[in-house]
Amino acid sequence: MEERSLHIVIVGHVDHGKSTLVGRLFYDTGSLPPEKLEEIKRTSEALGKELEFAYIMDNLEEEREKGITIDIAHTFFKTEKRRYVIIDAPGHKEFLKNMISGTSQAEAALMLVDVSRGVQEQTLRHCHILSLLGIKQVAVIANKMDLVDYSEQTFTKVKDEIIKVLEGLGITPAFVIPISASKGENVASRTEKLSWYDGPTVLSALDSFNSLVIEEKGLRFPVQDVYEIEGTKVAVGRIEAGVLRKGQDIFILPQNRKSKIVEIKKFMEDGLTEAATGDCVGLVVEEDGGLSRGDILEDCAASTVTDTIQANIFWLIDSEYRLGIPVKFKCATQEVNGKIEKIHRRFDPASVEIVEKDSTIIKPAEIAEVQIKLEKPVAVDKFSEIPELGRFVLEHAGHPVAGGIII
């Protein structure tokens, strides 16, 4: 079995069947404890419904009574090939921040479309979010085939429609799979009713996704904190890209000072000479006097040091942004105050056309291309090159208000 779990987010318009699909996937693969199934049967009956597979994911009382998903749920699932973390995202516009939170943790996505309704507002919005967050592995699930009498013609129409949207955003879906989630058709097993379809089921499509590959890149080590261990200053952090070697020369950004790694420290692991991407380690460096949270250690000082950020941001909260309102910029362990100084253009991804150029506001659920001015320089990369130092969150008064990627 692969060591790394694959994180998959389930997205799409409200009521297109996301939670039902996940529930069904668990049920059809025998991944559901019997008590849980009993509990769902009882609750379904009490609410006067047939067995409701969505309740496997929708555990809040409010979610079950209203028949909606409010917040993301992470569940664990495995096949012979690998472990999965399945993130079920809500489909309502008002819960978009939850959908984006879930998608930010994912490496692949299943995009659900109800074939009887086709592409709708949140379908478009979610496609844009997938594209912005750099999720390239996507399978489209054409759900509710039972409502269109398993018609290949209707399927093809919706398939063409969604492929056009995704390709316009630079995403080529790996598969478009006709299914009925509520009936369990083409979820874990095939059905006669869709005999005209010869592609994979949802389950086999999951296993065909590629796992995350850690590429060889330049070193990025954001300092999280500095501890004093037995009289020595140790800078702790996680290697976001590249590798670290004992004795290696390093640059400390954004100041651009030079130093050297004297020791790599992990508890109860002596004599470490190397640490890899993803490792949380402590470092003793030469002339450690100045290290503090937010410093970025690099092998070649390749990041851009700047106080002006060009980015695409997505607005997460219900109130709008007006030029000049202060924000806190958070990228890796760097936190600097600033403000958005230019809104080059903003648009509503659900309506596709540009809303406004050179704007002074950003409205809820909109995407905007902006220029952010910071009080101090930071070290950043383009999202397309080193995502860990190319993505950020903006906060206002302690609340996250936007996510962004550096272009």
Add this chain to the structure above:
Amino acid sequence: MDHLTILENKSIFIIREAYAKFRNIAVLWSVGKDSTTLLWLCRKAFYGKIPFPVIHIDTSYKFPEMYKFRDEYAKKWDLDLIIGKNESEIEAGMGPTKGAKLDCCNELKTNALKQTINRYGFKALLLGIRRDEHGIRAKERVFSPRDENFKWNYEDQPAELWDQYKSTAEEDNHFRVHPILHMTELDIWKYIKRENMPLSELYFSRNAKRFRSIGCVPCCSPIESQASSVDEIIYELEHTNTAERAGRAQDKEDAYTMQKLRSLGYM
């Protein structure tokens, strides 16, 4: 990097973020396997000596084996142990047979915790809950803010993108920080094995019974099991389909007990 090391790194990152942001934090230790794993990870994050207090919320109904384990390892690991008790309710006779279990959990756990947090003014608490334990816990954020009444506003949780955790806003009283949210029960046992971690004897089979989840004596039932070693428990879990908290009475009074308890500030 192997699966367990990936999970361990994620936990250590979260623990260090919480300490970097707040300094005035504490870790909650129920003496069960999950929070003992969390303590173990904290020891790793801080090179052996945890630089903040460890809170045990004592309902007075815990198993004797748990008190013994707690005191032994508090000493061995040089823990700054705080024992939190709702003394007035315990004296007044609160217990699981006096009325609803929900009230007992709420008084002896949640309110005892509130009293402790208020006394010390902690800005964040590290908790060893996991997403796969319960559907309600599957909805949690890694950094989860609580207001002055300790309410969990599950209908409007903050956005949490990548590893950027929310800063403190005016209405945030403290944060619940969940460093092992991403681990499953099986991950925990495999990690316990790899690390050769000590654990309460209650988890291991005696007279063909063992506890899969431990808490208060009156509300915990053992399961039928011959598994008397970590290896045997891992084998058993890989071949069972029963839910982990099936032996925990407080989850079962009605379908939403856990949601109600948690919205009031329960772990």
